[in-house]
Amino acid sequence: MTLAAHYGQILAPLPVLIPLIAAAATLVAGRRPRTQRVITLIALSAVVVVCAALLYLADRDGTIAVQVGGWGQSETGMGPLGITLVVDRLSALMLVVSSVVLLTVVFYAIGQGIRDGDDKQPVSIFLPTYLVLSAGVCNAFLAGDLFNLYVGFEVLLSASFVLLTIGASKERVRAGISYVMVSMVSSLIFLFGIALLYAATGTLNMAELAVRLDDISSGTRSALFAVLLVGFGIKAAVFPLSAWLPDSYPTAPAPVTAVFAGLLTKVGVYAIIRAHSLLFPGGGLDRVLLVAALLTMVVGILGAIAQSDIKRLLSFTLVSHIGYMVFGIALSSRLGMSGAIFYVAHHILVQTTLFLVVGLIERQAGASTLRRLGGLAAASPLLAFVFLIPALNLGGIPPFSGFIGKVALLEAGTEDGSVLAWVLVGGSVVTSLLTLYVVARVWTKAFWRARVDAPEGELSASAPSALLDDAEDIAFDDRDDVGRMPIGMVVPTLALLGVGLALTVAAGPIFGYAERAADQVLDRGEYISAVLAPVHAAAEGGHP
Template sequence: MTLSPDLVQTLTPLPVLIPMLAAAVTLVGGRRPRFQRAVTIAALAAGLTVSVVLLYLADRDGISSLQVGGWESPIGITLVVDRLSAIMLVVSYVVLLAVMGFAVGQGIHDGNERQPVSIFLPTYLALAAGISNAFLAGDLFNLFVGFEVLLAASFVLLTLGGSADRVRAGVSYVMVSMVSSLIFLIGIALAYGATGTLNMAQMALRLDDVPNGTRMAIYGVLLVAFGIKAAVFPLSTWLPDSYPTAPAPVTAVFAGLLTKVGVYAIIRAHTLLFPQGELDDVLLVCGLLTMIIGILGAIAQSDIKRLLSFTLVSHIGYMVFGIALSTQQGLSGAIYYVAHHIIVQTTLFLVVGLIERQAGSSSLRRLGGLAAASPVLAIVFLVPALNLGGIPPFSGFIGKIALLQAGAAHPSVLSWVLVAGGTITSLLTLYVVARVWTKAFWRARADAPEGDLADISPSALIDESEADIAYVDREDVGKMPALMLVPTFALVAVGIALTVFAGQIIAVTDRAATDLQDRSIYIDAVLGPNYSEQPAGNSGPPAESTEQATATGGDR
């Protein structure tokens, strides 16, 4: 069945509108937690359904674009759906829905005192809207708006509960994010000053006429802004101190999604606006350092949340590696690895929440015997942990092999250095997750250096600073509600599906990478195939009347 272009345009803004409207509804129903939860789950499920349809249409028909408010491109706000943005939307909504299921289970078990639903749910929906807006944005300023919605929502979620550690981490996070936003604004101003437009398709054409030095300066500023958001070394030091203090659902969705929005922005800028590859070597070096330094930081940690935060930073390096190769194979591998890492990293942070439930702590110095105490928990940790470590045949192994093959096929010596660095990082990642397994799951609890402290209330300690930041009240220890287990198992199943259907998924990422390398497909879909470019300083309408491409750009 062929869907009409009008239906395609109707669906395009829905991933943003549905969660935003649902956030307003949940605010109105703030005194009815059950109603709020039902609206939130329904909105996220609807967003996932729409995203799946958009991915199907983008893969079948090619790129589509929508001019919001009926303004002709490139004047108005443009929303663009291509294979890359549709893949990101689908994976994001899978994670958002699963984490919300986990959070609802936690909230039902704990009561609203621990997790103020009237605040959490609308903010979570606003976060979903900001993520979707960033993926669909067809102009730099709308991308900036998406980032700012993320910043506002994430600050509220990060400080939920108001503990000193969370507020301290939240302030640090906001300060770093504000610096990143300021740098992004400077980059937008420079790009607009050089090209006279904010529409990325039109900017891509006009940047070709900008002097090389100016173009590289604009690209460098944008890379710094996006690199902070993606936690690329040396701009990643903020992340391990910010994420571990948040509640388990918040940490999971942050770790899975927020840095990938920055990675997405790097991909879009690298392939559409600056495809010349002048800074590829810089990106390769940053990718290598991100891998190695991130995983060395993970080895030094004794708290599982901080350990996973460092592995998160480390594996961003793989994505940067694939992007910097500037080849179809490298981009395809990077896109597949982004999808894999979103699912696996989110799953592992949810598992840490379950570990806290079972044992009262996430510190390796206090854990032991979990495999015997809870075989279910052992399984739900082991599968994504092996996946993260890149053990065959899991998707982590498939993604890394794709990236390493792309690096080996690249003619530069630096790419071979990245191949070696990626291999070492993969082995060290396996060592890190094996260390967690042996200490938290395999050894006896009595052999843990502080095994007797995991169940003790902080008030019983002389120095409250000794209390673990991931502490769970004693009456909750040993209890894992089914409503928290089911979403975690669902994400484990999605991770396995990435392996089972790897061939079909990589076929889609191959087509997405091919589209990205031929930027004329994107430009024609947004501006129209007959668009006549004006000089860079002229922001008025084109000299020739053209048909705007508001439906599909088509495959070539």
């Protein structure tokens, strides 16, 4: 084993272990908020460093596989028995982007005071739960077997419900129950797929599955893939499995909404990439995925046009842009996969930034509905700037990273040359234009026009709460800090905006990395060899 591989073996479990240990420590320090914050910031900063090191090692030396527990071979005699963690270029990129977002958002949450409603919210559980969520996200990206991936999803589900319902307002509990019910259905479908795969192959290790599924008939393979796609499609909010998302995310506190919008659906997209490219290559359901991608784009953006609340509007754009990622995956080409991987990284950063900006808007104006907003550009030029840049990026205006990712996907579609691919190219262009229309509408109504011209502009932040019909607006308008944006919220938003702009400035090297990651994803050999070869060597008495 080389020195780099040895370090990789040591580092790979840490993105999961560090947040879990820190979560336990913050629970012990529940009565000492300052200690909780210090532990959380140190832990998530350490995760960023570890993930950056893993990305460097994976890009330089190839896929890193770790067998946790050292339990030897499975009964099939091929794969490892126990928990397998795998770090390749794709998972390393997802870890780095996710860890940066998680760290930035927790800084924002601390700057906000974590609480965004009344003083009865149980904020002492926020940071421990947030750390558990971080561990679940990292575990999902590292999972080398389907059951461990399922465990990662369930950790996410448990932590998500607590974060969604913190404060226990009627709207949040209702949205949380809806989210949990949908997630449980998704988990049951996934668990059903796991049972079918185990019955068909006798293993759940993904590298071993990739080998053994080749011996199964194409019809059975397609049926197994379809079951997994339904489960993953719900988590990724792919149409027609996306109706739950716009009703679940907007009611949560701003930091929770931001991290959910940026990360949780991308875990589903990542699972689709693994299933499509590692377990079921060959394009058996690519046409279905292309149709789903088109409908996700169009239906999502049409839903966004109909919204007057910025949170719901952004939730619908989130659904819409999942379609771009599914489009790249379904093309089953190097350029399509490269574009999808690059677009996932771009969208995590931009979407998270926009939801953080909405939290600033709520602090500045006391509302997030366009019917009550106006004059924000004059009231806070800085707020106008931090909205405009990621909004243009989301709309795909050159030279931003959104434009680069979309051009790559459009080029991949034209290279495919099929009628359906050309329809997707047209749908992508229309969706991009409508996205630009949506963010321009927010700009003109919330930032450019005078507040007195808004239909409900007289209901300012100083208006009596009895005049307000929306319970979420009451939570903000009753506060005495509306009209002031804490520096602890502004700085993390600017930092994440800077990371998003870095994706534009360094688009060449980063897209080159995405191309290498796509090559690795589409060529399953390295992944399979990295997982199975050391096990075989150890079984034969050699050194892994």
